[in-house]
Amino acid sequence: EVRLVESGGGLVQPGGSLRLSCAASGFTFSSYWMSWVRQAPGKGLEWVANIKQDGSESFYVDSVKGRFTISKDNAKNSLYLQMSNLRAEDTAVYYCARVILGAVWWLDPWGQGTPVTVSS
Amino acid sequence: DIQITQAPSSLSASVGDRVTITCRASQSIGSYLNWYQQKPGKAPNLLISAASSLQSGVPSRFSGSGSGTGFTLTISSLQPEDSSTYFCQQTYSIPYTFGQGTNLEIK
Numbered sequence: 001e002v003r004l005v006e007s008g009g010g011l012v013q014p015g016g017s018l019r020l021s022c023a024a025s026g027f028t029f030s031s032y033w034m035s036w037v038r039q040a041p042g043k044g045l046e047w048v049a050n051i052k053q054d055g056s057e058s059f060y061v062d063s064v065k066g067r068f069t070i071s072k073d074n075a076k077n078s079l080y081l082q083m084s085n086l087r088a089e090d091t092a093v094y095y096c097a098r099v100i101l102g103a104v105w106w107l108d109p110w111g112q113g114t115p116v117t118v119s120s
Numbered sequence: 121d122i123q124i125t126q127a128p129s130s131l132s133a134s135v136g137d138r139v140t141i142t143c144r145a146s147q148s149i150g151s152y153l154n155w156y157q158q159k160p161g162k163a164p165n166l167l168i169s170a171a172s173s174l175q176s177g178v179p180s181r182f183s184g185s186g187s188g189t190g191f192t193l194t195i196s197s198l199q200p201e202d203s204s205t206y207f208c209q210q211t212y213s214i215p216y217t218f219g220q221g222t223n224l225e226i227k
Contacts, residue, residue: 037164045156045164045207047216061215095163104170105211106154110163 002026002109004096009114016086016118022079022096022111030054030074033099035107036081038092038116046092049081050099063089086118122146122210126219134227139195141222143208148188152212155184155193157204158221164207168193200226 008020022034036048049070051058058070069082079096093115097107123146133139143153151171156164166175168184171191181196195202203226208219 044221045209045218047209047218050216059214100169102170104150104152104154106166106169107156107164107209108166108169108175110165112163 002098004098004109004111006094006096006111006114009094009116011117011119012086013120014087014118017082017084018086018116020081020083020094020096020114020116022081024077024079024098027098029072029077033101033105034070034072034079035097035099036070036079037095037097037107037110038090039095039113040089040092043092048094051079083116086116088118090116091118092116121215122149122213122217124208124210124217124219126208126222128222129220130223130225132225132227133198135198135200137198139198139202139224141193141206141208141224143186143191143193143219145189145191145210145212149210149212151187152210153184153186153191154209154211156207156209158207159204167206198226202226 003025005023012018035050039045049060051070055072067085071080093113095110095113097110125144153171155168157167158164167178172184183194185192206222
């Protein structure tokens, strides 16, 4: 069974840092692009970042560029999101998801999410 | 950035009704459009990829159509378990934007 389990969320003060983790199982993690998507309370979904299979390329939404870093450790079957200089508007549930490449690409499956609250 | 306009933002329909949700892209995105279903407190779940490809395990009452700038998710005969929020997402260009979501309620 393909499974993604996020962890590392919590309460952090504005300007602080947090590292999210996503443990993958049930598939060959090193063969897949991976993604982070977030959802602010009561709001819609926002794509945050993608990373290539070997970690050599990554892409970000403008609002997190220079503050967030996506990485993956294929030996540990783990995806990470290092978040720094956090702002109130970063408050959200953060989901990791596997990228499936076909004629187009999509996200499947998603983890259960880990909540991040940025507040003093 | 490609803007995705999803409509309606909410709707209420009865069991057995045919329901249609639309997403319109601000520029042509080919078939780079996916649909997800999200139940309260849960992660999104992929329903349809590449505008019209139904995912394995998804009931056949769900269907997707469209290309270019206009896309539609149709539920042919609404069931109680279809009460959810539905999102579309374009994966044509960065940032890979989502529609605002449609909250579907069963009357």
